[in-house]
Amino acid sequence: MNRYYGLFMGTAIPFKHLKKIIRKFNYDYYDKASPERQQHFIEIIPEFHISHSNYPHHRVECIMVEPAFLNRFLEIINNLNFTFILCHYSHGHFQTTMNGNELSVTCYRSLEDIVYLILEDEEDIDRKFANQLLTLPLEKQFACAPGIKKSEDYQHLLDTWVKEVLAYPAKNA
Known part of the structure; x- marks a missing residue:
């Protein structure tokens, strides 16, 4: 399984909408995939840099994305009102x-x-x-x-x- 950081940077990150997207990828795709397919998913660990936004008191969970759907995931995320940067795991x-x-x-x-x-x-x-x-x-x-x-x-x-x-x-x- 590949692991990356997902840098979320913005002034007003729509957490409610973001959590719906994450639930869709994690529960509808990852949880319903076979164990063999799950091994090939990409784990994206969210990191936030938020200016003038209400950061939720609870953490946003890791995002599990199948490689075939990574471009679609990035397209969805990049249409929201913040910057998302996919980064290598090591920092x-x-x-x-x-x-x-x-x-x-x-x-x-x-x-x-x-x-x-x-x-x-x-x-x-x-x-x-x-x-x-x-x-x-x-x-x-x-x-x-x-x-x-x-x-x-x-x-x-x-x-x-x-x-x-x-x-x-x-x-x-």
Whole structure:
């Protein structure tokens, strides 16, 4: 069974509708498939980056998609009002310190070889950086770049992004 992360990024993710879609794929397709067929399904582990949205108190379950229906699943998801990025299962963590704040990010690599850095809120103790991110347009709330492979390139992307976020209000005041 292949496993991927599904990054859900948006300002108002329609969880009620999303859960209906997940139920359809998990219960109507996966649960009714033979054990032999189930072994070939793709498991998508949801990860959320939500700005100005009510995150549900309960977790959204993994999504089980048969490879033959992956394109249809992506088509359905991409027609909703948020961004969905399918990423490789393996990911990493990077840290930086700016203005005395230690910040950590989780790194995801999309199937198209684009790296995404998402802030880990729990590391931002006073929430200054996290709160500042929420004032920015969604596309500025994470960092991304194609083809990064070396640790120093990840670190450069992180440091550059944090500096841009910290400078953003000054540029646009």
